Amino acid sequence: MTQQNVVVSDTKPRIKRAVSVAQKPVTVPGRYIQYSYPRSRRVLKNLEINGEQRINSWVDSMRASSPTHAKSTLSLAEEQYTSWILRHPSALDMFEQIVDASQGKQIVMFLDYDGTLSPIVNDPDCAYMSDSMRKTVRNLARCFPTSIVTGRCIEKVYNFVQLAELYYAGSHGMDIKGPSKSFKFNKDKKSEEVLFQPASELLPLIAEVYQELVEKTKSTVGARVENNKFCASVHFRCVDEKKWSELAQQVRSVLKEYPKLRLTQGRKVLEVRPTIKWDKGKALEFLLQSLGFANSSDVFPIYIGDDKTDEDAFKKLIDRGQGLGILVSKFPKETSASYSLQEPNEASIISLFHRLLHHHS
Numbered sequence: 001m002t003q004q005n006v007v008v009s010d011t012k013p014r015i016k017r018a019v020s021v022a023q024k025p026v027t028v029p030g031r032y033i034q035y036s037y038p039r040s041r042r043v044l045k046n047l048e049i050n051g052e053q054r055i056n057s058w059v060d061s062m063r064a065s066s067p068t069h070a071k072s073t074l075s076l077a078e079e080q081y082t083s084w085i086l087r088h089p090s091a092l093d094m095f096e097q098i099v100d101a102s103q104g105k106q107i108v109m110f111l112d113y114d115g116t117l118s119p120i121v122n123d124p125d126c127a128y129m130s131d132s133m134r135k136t137v138r139n140l141a142r143c144f145p146t147s148i149v150t151g152r153c154i155e156k157v158y159n160f161v162q163l164a165e166l167y168y169a170g171s172h173g174m175d176i177k178g179p180s181k182s183f184k185f186n187k188d189k190k191s192e193e194v195l196f197q198p199a200s201e202l203l204p205l206i207a208e209v210y211q212e213l214v215e216k217t218k219s220t221v222g223a224r225v226e227n228n229k230f231c232a233s234v235h236f237r238c239v240d241e242k243k244w245s246e247l248a249q250q251v252r253s254v255l256k257e258y259p260k261l262r263l264t265q266g267r268k269v270l271e272v273r274p275t276i277k278w279d280k281g282k283a284l285e286f287l288l289q290s291l292g293f294a295n296s297s298d299v300f301p302i303y304i305g306d307d308k309t310d311e312d313a314f315k316k317l318i319d320r321g322q323g324l325g326i327l328v329s330k331f332p333k334e335t336s337a338s339y340s341l342q343e344p345n346e347a348s349i350i351s352l353f354h355r356l357l358h359h360h361s
């Protein structure tokens, strides 16, 4: 019962999914819900010692006095969480395995912004990043090439992050900029500010659709349209759930006039973006290429994100057989990320960064 979680290992350059050979509880102090058997089961386990007859009488008594439906729902949720966390263990718990897998390789960091470096807040204009997070990301960027990969436009995310040493892939990777020359890892490259804008010809169209979305959704209380340059985001964090279908109808009615644009969904946000096949995964690949790691096996990309759009990047890492994805989530979620970090995320993300920095120095 005391065996450790193990990672099926590093004969290939990528970390495979963690495989648990025993039920080791997750032991991040104060972060994870410690799994304990539901009380009824513990009682049963103890009772087994005393023979079957007594178990039956206990179970009868439990049935008579307990809200069994609520209990079974709770235990199901606990079991789901336990089974999920075994498949996607905490990146902090698996730190030694991360270090082993990245040995001799260049770590490259890819970080989502909202819900990863900053908390999810009601007003998207107030999704501030803390000073301690900023300081840690700055230190991280001194050791490893570091990129912000976000749905927001570069200008907005830069206002929050304010670090010139980073790469920025804004608008879901449709607008990519590198750091100024003095911060570049790859100093041979020319310091062109704009690296890539695969949908630049659609900029006027997005500006137009943004205006129409503002107009069309203004009757829905709480709806908020954000112009993210290469995509228009309709936030519904503050919209009453009863009005969600009305809002979806409004967005759809605008979208049907624009065959070059499509709708995607994130956490409390509908997003209208170009139909081109470009996403955070493609952005990750493009950035690795521009850092000179296109065909290299000596690179170890780490991508941290919390949303559906980050799944494209997690999948890309699996396709490449390199590095690993870390999903920030409070709840079990279907994901292609290998590992997880529990929300509230700031302390656990800063802790992971500190450990990476400490190990690197």
Ligand SMILES: [Mg+2]
Residues within 6 Å of the ligand: 112, 113, 114, 115, 116, 305, 306, 307
């Ligand atoms: Mg996010």
